[in-house]
Amino acid sequence: MLRLTRRRMVQLTGLGAAAIGLMLSIPAIGFLLSPLFQKTRETWVRVGALPDLTVDQPKPITLKVPSGEAYDTTPVDRIAYLVRKSDGATLVLTNTCSHMQCDVHFDPTLQQFLCPCHGGLYDVHGNNIGGPPPSPLPQWVHRLEPDPQTGQTILFVKNAYDESI
């Protein structure tokens, strides 16, 4: 017959409980942390020909971009503000405020982007000029290529922001 002291008994039970805890927590914690190690499926979307733009006049266009995360494959409607700078460069700004990621609106009278959530302000080039935003409006990762047939400038957008916010 097995003879146990009370102390030994408590020690063994404690060890057993710890073993159960470990066996349960390894898969659970691993499962919980898995999003940290998943990679976004990169997708390039051909948006189309770049529309005519007036200098410093943001023009919103709707993109269909899949988020590429988890099992999400359906493209979602997203906004890009196209801005032509005076030096000819084109900005493809997101409408995601760098403060709390709300949707910024363009105010044509003030010529500013305004975030309705907490009153962040950006100028037409997306620089944060007032309120809580800590950094400028992020841009979509994009490239502009001339169409070999028509010679138009075609805008391609990737499902990523070119600045981690």
Added chain:
Amino acid sequence: MLRFATRPLSRRFRSGYRWVDERAGTTDLVHKGLYEAVPDRGAWAYTLGSATLVLIVLQFFTGIFLLLTYVPSFASAWDSLRFLQTSDRFGNWVRGMHLWSAYVLILVIGLHMLRTFLSASYKRPRELNWVSGGILFFLVLGLAITGAMLPMDNAGYWTTVVVTNIPHYLPFIGDAIRTLWRGGDFVGPITLTRTFAIHIWVLPFLLLALIGAHLYLLRRHGEFGAWVNYSTTTDDPDREIAERIRRAEPPYPTLRIERQYAAPRKTVGFFPNQLFKDTVVSIVLVAIIFVFGFIAGAPLDARADPATLTYVPSPEWFYLPLDQLLVLTPQTYLIAFGVFLLVGLGSLALILLPFYDRSPARRPLSRPEVLVPGLFLAFMVVILAVLGVNRLYGL
């Protein structure tokens, strides 16, 4: 004084009851549950605790009914609620009661905490009552905010975006928390499932466990009341207090406390006096929720649209002070300072109140060291809420 007439039970019922009682010990249980002394003055203020309990039960009840229709999926959540709103005759009513009882619950918990704060009921040996109650308050706020995310209408979607983004400003681990909650960098299908799990399982489980602890502790130490219940009237306070302690009914005298506060001057039975008042308050509150749930229901915005160019997100009213604080603490370091340091330390200070306010004083004006910061906080919350209302709903 209320009088309650008693009438003998019918013989058949009595024999049936006896059968159950022999096996389940019901009478014992009911006696333990109902016969207890509570301080006689301020009974209407003590009803806030039981009202909180009733409202939480109502939340569980209506919540389970909502689960019969609601689908926690990014694609179908809005459709299922739309169906509930339009095609189900009582669906909107149930959802309205879930929403309105949450609103009333937050108000009632706030008043309950204020009452406990002003009367210093949290002092020795009732420290853990306050701590468990404080954690319960934050759990309810967590339930309220996760609940607001679930409908996946515009309001819910943008609430999700903002709330899941706040941890991002936490130094070092902020980004990881955001990614874990969202299941990625963006709000997507996984975000909703996780929020749903938090709202339906994680927080309610913790809530139930803490409610059990809170009630057990209440029964162990008894209702404190306020300093008026312990004042002495005769020239010989020592003798008066000794007499009071000798004649006190359980759970008094409270052990390990200054003699003066060990037993109230006069007590009444929990049953029927206190229970009657509790019932009246609960009936009124439930009736308000019943009516408002029907008339106002619960709003459902348009389907979540990440590509909106016009939608103005606004938080639920009880988060307006925090939302306004976000406006007033701009840019990375101030957000970390304002949101995490001030609000975090403030919340911690609130929960740990009994451990630093240990003076024997019970009257509010005799303890300005907690009353002044407390009133400051209360005024600040109101002022920030008014400013938030002005900012979001101004014409």
Added chain:
Amino acid sequence: MLAASLTAVPGNLFGNGLAVALVVLLHVQIATFITGASTLAVVSESIAMARNDPRHARLSHDLVKASAYVFTFGSAVAIFFMIWVLTALWGLFFVDLQRITFYMFVFEAAAFVVEIALLYSVYANWGRLEAYRRARLGLLVLLAVVLWFQMFFINVVASYMLTPNGGDVNQLSQVLNPTFLPLQLHRTVGNIAWAGAVLAFYAGLRYLLATRRARREAAVGTVPARSVGAMSASRFAPGSPPPAARDSRLPYWDWLGQWGVLWAVGLSLFQIWIGYSYAKEVQLHAFPAWFRMMRGALSNVFLVQIFLLGMIFILGTLYFWRRMTASGARGTRTQIVCLVIIVLATLLAIQPAWFALSLPDVQAAHLDRPWWDGGLLNPIGDFIPNKVFALVVIMLCGLVAITSYLRAYSRGEVRMGETTRRLQGVLLALGVTVSLMMATMGVIRENSRQPFLIHGELRLQHQQIVTTPPQAPP
């Protein structure tokens, strides 16, 4: 001929602006005091009735008397303001403003009738109503309500001029314009704080006057008197005169001084955040005015305001610290720590963000680089995050200082009458600081609208346009 004399306005823009500024500043300080004092009178009278406190009973009577006297003078200023300054010097603008905010002015003016009736009834019958204290308190409450009601309407006009928001066509959006609620909160809290500061100033002055003779006598006496505590010890010294007349008054003035400081400093804690929100609404709804205020020509005036704000808390904490020391109360170390931190935070907050008149000047000179790179910018003085951080720190330390003082007070460690003459100087300085603060805020707010009188709608030059008189048909 007739048309020309109707539209031509005497004086010039600068002179008329100065006239309106001076009278408005005087008017604001008077009106604010009456509103705050009547509210404090209600508080005092309630405490006097609940706790049978003779000091509060005396204070509420004093406040009513003061309100009555100031009201008399204030109405004279108001009439002068309306008739001479607004109607004569700013006639065109004032007619336009009255046309737009007609109902606000009607209700505002109507409130005066009720106020006069109430205030003078309470003032003249104070003794007779002694037997009916609840009724008297009721009248005081009514008076306070009417005064707040009046402030509500004038706040609509004041906030409308900065953020009109289409209020000239819609009465509701005129009332609920974006800065209305912030201004309402700012003034609600500020009126009482100002009344507290005036009380502190007055108490300090009376204390100094009451002790002046005693000091002279003590100077020729045997015991050198540094404080009243020392003086009350000198009472028993042979040869000093019986100080009975002095003793009954000094504890009251001492008590009143700290009571006023508590209101002034305590309520100013909230003002930081309300003011910040107010500026935020101006930024969102009247961006050019905000720009002028924070980055344009007024940005340096704004630094003065932040300095005065810091001074309110520095003087308040200094007073609490020395007042506690004078009575030998515990907890003075907390006060010293708070004072040091507030001084440091104020030093951080008053740093200019650029060494020029305005940010556009710096940009125009292409010197928008930090000063260590040869530019004119000073990133240490950036409003965000440095000044905001400093303001939060000031607020928290102010809260700790007040809590610590009240803790000592509630334990009876601060005994009334044991103060120093030098400390009364702090009270005087606090009163002057708050007064200057109000004036600076007024100057900033009214000038930020330039070149508009009503933001985005009515220009300053509107006043100077002389329409050509109608020509007789040929």
